[in-house]
Amino acid sequence: MRIAVASGKGGAGKTFVSLHLAHLLSPQVLLVDADVEEPNVTVYLSGEVTDSRRASVLVPHVDNSKCIDCSFYSEVCEFHALIPLKGGLLVYEHNCHSCSACWTLSKDGAVKPKKEEIGTITSMVSDGIRITQGMLDEGSIATVAMIKQTKERASSYHGSVPVTIIDAPPGTSCAAIEAVSDCDLVIVVAEDTLFGYHDAQILIETLEILKQRFIVVINKYRNNESVVEPYCEEKGYPILARIPFSRDIAKVYGGGNLVFSSLPELKKEFNPLIEYLKEASQ
DSSP: OEEEEEOSSTTSSHHHHHHHHHHHHTTSEEEEEOOTTSOOHHHHOOOEEEEEEEEEEEEEEEOTTTOSOHHHHHHHOTTSOEEEETTEEEEOGGGOOOOOHHHHSOSSSOEEEEEEEEEEEEEEEETTEEEEEEEEOTTOOOHHHHHHHHHHHHHHHHOOOSEEEEEOOSSSSHHHHHHHTTOSEEEEEEESSHHHHHHHHHHHHHHHHTTOOEEEEEEEEOGGGOSHHHHHHHHTOOEEEEEEOOHHHHHHHHTTOOSTTTOGGGHHHHHHHHHHHHHHTO
C-alpha cells in the first residue's frame, strides 16, 4: 500500500505524522522523504547510508555553428526554453521540462541532449525503517523531476515493502501533485488553526478533483475550540486521528526526537489510523 502524507501548509505536522506512523509500522515500511526542497526526515532518524547517487535530467545543448533555422526550435519548445537571437539560440535551462522535442525533431543536429545534475538521492535503514530521501541541489528548480526519481529509486532499491509512506511537500503545487500521484491513499494533516483550516480545505478540494482517496488527521487539536473538526464532520470527511495541542509534544519533537519514548500515551491517538490502514490494505 502506498500512502502519501500531505498538508495544505508548511508546519502543519505531516512529517510528524509520517515519522511516527513509520515507527509504528516498522519494520514493514518504507519511508520516502519527497519534500526535496527541505527534506528533514533524517533529522529524527539516523542510520547507516546504504546507497547514495546523483539525480539528473536531460537539457538541450546547442551548437550554434550548425543551427540553420533557430526559430524552428522556439516553435517546437512548449516551455519557451529556447530563444532565437541574432547570435544564435539561447537556452533557458530553468524553463526546460526535458520533454526531448527539440533534440528529437532536430534536423540540423544543432541541439543535442546533455545531463544536468539536480540533486542527491540517499537510502538508509534506521531502527528497521527503510528510508529514501531526495535532496534538491541549491539553485535547481527541477523539483518535480527530483520527486519522481526519488520515488522510483525508493521502489527499485528497497523492493517490495508492504507499506510505503511518502512525506509530500506542502501545498497544492505541481511538486505536491507529483508526490501524491499513484498513491492508494492520502493522509491530509490539517493544523487546527484558521490558517491550517483554510489551506487544508484547498488541498482537500484538489484531491477531490484528482479523485484521490483521502482521510484526515487533525494536528494540534483544540477540543471544543476546533475549527477543522466541524468542517470535516459537515462534509463527511473521515477523521482518523486527533493529535492534541501540547507543549510537551513540542518540547520533545522540537529537540529532534520522536515523542513515543517520552510520551507513550500518544500512541493511542494513532491506533484508529493504524487499524484503518490494516483494513484498507487487505
